[in-house]
Amino acid sequence: MxxxxxxxxxxxxxxxxxxxxxxxxxxxxxxxxxxxxxxxxxxxxxxxxxxxxxxxxxxxxxxxxxxxxxxxxxxxxxxxxxxxxxxxxxxxxxxxxxxxxxxxxxxxxxxxxxxxxxxxxxxxxxxISPISFAKDDLPFQYKDKLELIDTEVPEFISGQKFTAVAVPNPHLISFVDEVDEDDLGELGQALNAPNAYFPEGVNVSFCEILDDNKLFVQTYERGVGFTNACGTGMSATSLVFALLNEDYFNPDEDITVYNPGGLVKTNIQLSAHKEDSKIHLIGNxxxxxxxxxxxxxxxxxxxxxxxxxxxxxxxxxxxxxxxxxxx
Known part of the structure; x- marks a missing residue:
């Protein structure tokens, strides 16, 4: 047996x-x-x-x-x-x-x-590694950009900014005031069907910043759809949060990441070369x-x-x- x-x-x-x-x-x-x-x-x-x-x-x-x-x-x-x-x-x-x-x-x-x-x-x-923001490693194609970092992409959702990073699974991350599951689902489905931007599909995460080192993340996962939690998604989102939100990020403490299935903690050690940063994911x-x-x-x-x-x-x-x- x-x-x-x-x-x-x-x-x-x-x-x-x-x-x-x-x-x-x-x-x-x-x-x-x-x-x-x-x-x-x-x-x-x-x-x-x-x-x-x-x-x-x-x-x-x-x-x-x-x-x-x-x-x-x-x-x-x-x-x-x-x-x-x-x-x-x-x-x-x-x-x-x-x-x-x-x-x-x-x-x-x-x-x-x-x-x-x-x-x-x-x-x-x-x-969680390796880390890459390079277009060829995700891969993605948007205009002539070599990286997509905190960029408005009206072709996705008007008024939202997006960051793409591979850890090594490809992730597209957007920080929002409140997660709209309809928007997340529609974008996730569109970018995991044949599309001009992510030819191999991509995991899409929306993130609410709740407080210092405290996030809520929901992910539409490539090959799966909505999941209760995506480990590399929460890891990638934590890294991008640390890079873009220094007023809310305390490098001396773990980040608490809430998700529909519970919570995890992440530890982010930023490097001057962002791809050399360190990510650890801690959870049940x-x-x-x-x-x-x-x-x-x-x-x-x-x-x-x-x-x-x-x-x-x-x-x-x-x-x-x-x-x-x-x-």
Whole structure:
């Protein structure tokens, strides 16, 4: 029998599949089809998820493992900050280490166990990198600009300014007085359909500045749509916030980022060369269910005979969310 985990970071929900535990690993096409099926809420497997996180052995000696991110639509993302925290916890408990590196699509990232956010709500801190504002790295095309930083783009939304940054997933960020979900959804859909500006699509985030080092971020995620939270989106937004809002940014403290699924903290260390800045994302890594399935059915994508059991951790997380709402 093969085992999967249902997990979340800030209610950004995933299934984890550790391929190192299988007799025969799934092919790329099998992984894509599995992600499409298991993440679709219409298939009634724990209401679906935003993606499938695949754990493999790393080709690097200084990494405990490799993480791949297969979105709900079967596309592969370069990184996922919320997912990385859950994989970090998984590898930490599997191999009994609290500080290590994980191989991702584009780079090897440092992760470490953090103090719990709340009673029985485990938390991990993960490095988010590399950073680039260059048009070719997102990629984007707008007039003759090599970077898009705090720029009005009336073709997107009149009167709003936008910043584009890759961390390494591409993000388009706008600071607003109040998040308008209709505007965010329409822009997110438009820029993830064939368009003249972001040929490979882009994650779109709107951010409200609530106070010094306190933000609310909502994201329309490429390959997924609206999510409760996007880890790289909150990380990218925190970086842009620090760069553009020195009156509200305190570099000596973490930034608290609220999202529809709860909250995370980010730590931003700015550099004179903005691409050399450092980002760490800190938040929960919650395991809600274990799933048992035969390996043959896993390869075939036959998901109608799965044994599911709850961990009880979601109750603890909801207590944490309630404490936020009461604060």
């Amino acid at each position: 093969a085992q999967l985990l249902k997990v979340h970071g800030s209610e950004n929900k995933f299934f984890i599949l550790d391929q190192t535990q299988l007799n025969n690993q799934l092919s790329d096409d099998e992984l894509k089809q599995l992600a499409i099926k298991i993440c679709n809420p219409k298939n009634n497997i724990l209401d679906g998820a935003d993606g499938l996180l695949v754990v493999n052995d790393s080709k690097y000696n200084d990494c405990l493992g490799q993480m791949r991110v297969i979105n709900a639509d079967g596309s592969e993302a370069k990184m996922c900050g919320n997912g990385l925290r859950t994989v970090s916890r998984y590898l930490s408990e599997k191999l009994n280490q609290d500080s290590f590196k994980i191989e991702t699509f584009e780079t090897n990232l440092s992760v470490e166990k953090s103090e719990n956010f709340y009673d029985n709500v485990p938390a991990f801190s993960v490095e 890594a919650t395991f809600t269910h274990t799933l048992e399935i035969s390996e043959n059915n896993l390869h075939a994508g036959t998901l109608d005979n799965i044994e599911i059991s709850e961990t009880g951790e979601e109750d603890n997380y909801q207590d944490f969310v309630n404490s936020i709402n009461e604060a």
